[in-house]
Amino acid sequence: MPIRLDTASADFAQRFAEFLASKREVSVDVNDKAAAIIADVRARGDAALTDYSRTFDRVDLAALGLRVPDAELDAALASIDAETRAALELAKARIESHHARQRPADDSYTDALGVTLGHRWTSVDAVGLYVPGGTAAYPSSVLMNAVPAKVAGVPRIVMVVPAPDGVIAPLVLAAAKLAGVHEVYRVGGAQAVAALAYGTETIAPVDKIVGPGNAFVAAAKRQVFGKVGIDMIAGPSEVLILADGTASADFVAADLLAQAEHDTAAQSILVTDSDELAAHVTAAVEDMLARLPREEIARASWRDHGAIIKVESLDAAIALVDRVAPEHLEIHAADADALAAKVRHAGAIFIGAFTPEAIGDYVGGSNHVLPTARxxxxxSGLSVLDFMKRTSILKCAPDALAVLGPAAMRLAAAERLDAHGRSVAIRTNLPPEGGQ
Amino acid sequence: MPIRLDTASADFAQRFAEFLASKREVSVDVNDKAAAIIADVRARGDAALTDYSRTFDRVDLAALGLRVPDAELDAALASIDAETRAALELAKARIESHHARQRPADDSYTDALGVTLGHRWTSVDAVGLYVPGGTAAYPSSVLMNAVPAKVAGVPRIVMVVPAPDGVIAPLVLAAAKLAGVHEVYRVGGAQAVAALAYGTETIAPVDKIVGPGNAFVAAAKRQVFGKVGIDMIAGPSEVLILADGTASADFVAADLLAQAEHDTAAQSILVTDSDELAAHVTAAVEDMLARLPREEIARASWRDHGAIIKVESLDAAIALVDRVAPEHLEIHAADADALAAKVRHAGAIFIGAFTPEAIGDYVGGSNHVLPTARxxxxxSGLSVLDFMKRTSILKCAPDALAVLGPAAMRLAAAERLDAHGRSVAIRTNLPPEGGQ
Structure with a gap:
């Protein structure tokens, strides 16, 4: 059974703190193995990728080829049914138009002293997108990662995806083609991350790596951070549903289970001020679970990590929501908008009874790559900003330097960086302050 | 002598690639030691901080107190001379007014279908600022990290700074007071990072850790990433000066040395199309070096990591600049603005002969915390965005869900996530697609 907490209980504070601290993933320390794989790929390049793929994915890249040819991407796109293709295209168009609003503005202004300040945004040159293989191969994730990179103007988008037993889900390749991914390689694991960061004979290195993966992929991303940029390290997914007595127990139960079916480590939390809703949701969950194809996974998630928290009022619950800082927050309540405005920490907020999180997963237009595990x-969730960076710009007129120079020289002297002070003094003909 | 490269040489491409790949820091693997310290601080809290401080900093925190009392901050501010205080206040005011322009805008709009999309920015609740001790204790860095956090609206800003032999530079404490840092603790190293991430009896945990540090601090930040946010891992500083024959050799030489005096691992690069300028700069550097208090450091940096690269034209040099992706780029040339506009990869650009990088270090107003090592x-450099995060917001009108629902259900079916599809179907009264 999911955990039950009540803010009215004497031991609530302690039990809630324990609940927040509880781990949902067995943390496997694969750092040494990932480090060895990275070193090997740096040393042996494609040959190392071939060896690891034979061992881990039972695939012969020497025969099949590391790069997925464009013809194979075209064939994958041609192979999917019209309805699915239309759904992917709708998703892509909505993600694109929403993310286009995120393009940041440059700035430039000259202040009263004659100093021009500003910044200019430019895209990253090359991005690597990691896509997991097997059952967790989601075409929607390909769109959610690749489309913002495209909107940012990234000129080279590379995708890596493992091909266990030689197979890559056609939908994943189709989504890559639709999203405009430039190169696709059939390799996964820490070896794929190493190849993206350092390059091999076949794969030119990228500047930033995004996308979720298993413990090896996460460890490898952490290790190459600095050499390249990385996005967040994704943990198991979670939803918190804040609902009052007006909510539909069926809608709430369906959404708790949509989260729970992801993974046995996923987490679904109901926070409500209504005992009646809590009881109805509990019953509806049990009823729906029995009819789910992924019943076993969803049942384990709900049993081991699910929670129902009874609060005095939804207003008072906002502080709890902020402490959980959920990846997904749904609000099913009479004053959902007002409640949403009070929340400080959540990856995304889904407002009202007709905004199931699944809409955001696919076709809402906002990004479904969101911060997990508090x-x-x-x-923040993934955005166009993750694929761009800002160069700051400074320009002093000679008069401005004359005004600002003495203060800069004073601070340089205080920090005992005499050459800093002299670089100002030589332009302003002021005596350097150095040497104190 | 600094390395000399010429794009006209037959072996330029190879030598430039080697130059880019050369390491300026001995990379010390302190991961295991940092991990042990983090585990110990998690287990023993303040007692561990006291033990490490006794060993590493020769200071008895049990006697002196972990927290620096407000009275000590006030006394530090009162102790500095009026001119230095005025310079710090000018720096703070300029940093504040420039960074205020970086506050991001919220967004909310309803599309033609009736879907409301948007996002809201909120500040991080608590930020920890690491400040190195000893000779690298720079009050300007305190301002550059704390002021943007303040502008972002962070309600709790905590500073940690080691007190070797019990001493913290009064200027650092004065800058903390001026910047409005809320709590200061005299502890450094991996133990300080652990305390900020996990908390101890005295130090409440923070949500994000920023600021530069030694190899232990960098390793610890990398390890706590995920539990808390971190900024970039800073490497040694660098400048690239792009100059044509109109440049002043003295200005260029002074700025190369302002970079070189930071650290023997710092790097100063001149890229020019003028052999005459290169010769004059070389001579001016030698001349100025002999008169610098930090001659030894600057000389080692220039000798071991300095470079002069001869190019055919500054226009043609832009591609090289982008490959170096320098932390600081100065442009001393007739058409400096036009050249600056073509650069894609640089932390900050300083345009024209009267914008020495030292102005940006102190009083220009832009941030001096910039991306190093390519x-x-x-x-990007540090900004207000580093202290805020974005919550995305989605709200569907029932009609909008009816229109988008079928595509979401199609994709859920394709990904075999039936509960996702059902969470839509239950609201739209469409038959679920699941189970295929």
Whole structure:
């Protein structure tokens, strides 16, 4: 059974703290193995990729080829049914138009002293997108990662995806083709991350790596961080549903299960001020679970990590929501908009009874790559900004330097960086302050 | 002598590639030691901080106190001379007014279907600022990290700074006071990073850690990433000066040395189309070096990592600049603005002969925390955005869900996530597609 908490209980504070601290993933330390794989790929390039793919994916890249030919991408796109293709195209168009609004503006202004300040945004040159293989191969994730990169203007988007037993889901290749991915390689794991970061004979290195993966992929991304940029390290997914007595128990139960079916480590939380809703949702979950194809996964997630938290009022619950900092927050309540406006920490908020999280997963237009495991306290979902960077620009007129120079020289002297002070003094003909 | 390259040489491409790949830091693997310290601080809290500080900093925190009392901050601010205080205040005011322009805008709009999309920016709740001790204790860095956090609206800004032999530079404490840092603790190293990430009896945990540090600090930041947010991992500083025959050799030489005096691992690069300028700069550097208090450091940096690269034209040099992706780029040339506009990868650009980088270090108003070691290819200097995060918001009117629902259900079916499809179907009364 999911955990039950009540803010009215004497031990609530302690039990809630324990709940927040509980780990949903067995943390496997694969750092040494990932490091060895990275070193090997740096040393042996494509040959190392071939060896690891034979071992881990039972595939012979020497025969099949590391790069997926364009013809194979075209064939994958041609192979999917018209309805699915139309759904992918709708998703792509909506993601594109929403993300286009995220393009940042440059700035340039000259202040009263004659100093021109500003910044200019430019795209990253080359991005690598990691896509997991097997059952977690989601075409929607390909779109959610590749389309913002495209909107940012990234000129080279590379995708890596493992091909266990030689197979890559055609939908994943079709989504890559639709999204305009430039190169696709059939390799996964830490070896794929190493190839993207350092390059091999076949794969030119990229500047930033995004996308989710298993523990090896996460460890490898952490290790190559600095050499290249990385996005967040994704953990298991979670939803918190804030609902009052007006909510539909069926809608709430369906959404808790849409989260739970992802993974046994996924987490679904209901926070409500209504005992009656809690009881109805509990019953509806049990009823729906029995009819789900992924019943076993969803049942384990709900049993081991699910929670129902009873609160005095939804207003008072906002502080709890902020402490959970959920990846997904749904609000089913009479005053959903007002409640949403009070939340500080959440990856995404889905407002009202007719906004199931699944809409955001596919066709809403906003990004479904969101901060997990409480990291919404300090990070944001994927956006166009993740594929761009800002160069700051400074230009002093000689008069401006004359006005600002003495203060800069004073601080340089205080920090005992005499050459800093002299680089100002030589232009302003002021005596250097150095040497104190 | 610094390395000399010429794009006209037959072996230029290879030598330039080697130059880019050369390491300026001995990379010390301190991961295991940092991990042990983090584990110990998690287990023993303040007692561990006291033990490490006794060993590494020769200071008795049990006697002196972990937290620096407000009275000590006030006394530090009162102790500095009026001119230095005025310079710090000018720097703070300029940083503040420039960074205020970086505050991001919220967005909300309803599309033709009736879907409301948008995002809201909120500040991180608590930020930890790491400040190195000893000779690298720079009050300007305190301002550059704390002021943007303040502008972002961060309600709790915590600073940690080691106190070797019990001493913290009064200027650092004064800058913290001026910048409005809320809590200061006299502890450094991996133990300080662990305390910020996990908390101890005295130090409440923060959500994000920023600021430069030594190899232990960098390793610890990398390890706590995920539990908290971190900024970039800073490497040694660098400048690339792009100059034509109109440039002043003295200005160029002074700026190369302002970079070189930071650290023996710092790097100063001159790229020019003028043999005459190159010769004059070489002579001026030698001349100025002999008169610098930090001659030894600057000389080692220039000798071991300095470079003069001869190009056919500055226009043709832009591609080289982008490959270096320098932290600081100065342009001393007749058409400096036009050249600056063509650069894609640089942390900051300083345009024209009267914009020495030192102005940006102190009082220009832009941030001096910039991406080093070629990471301007994928990351930006510190800004207000580093202390905020974006919550995305989605709201469907029932009609909008009816229109988008079928495509979402199609994709859910394609990904075999039936509960996702059902969460839509239950609201739209469409037959679920699941189970295929």
């Amino acid at each position: 990291s919404a306290r300090f990070s | 990471s301007a290819r994928f990351s």
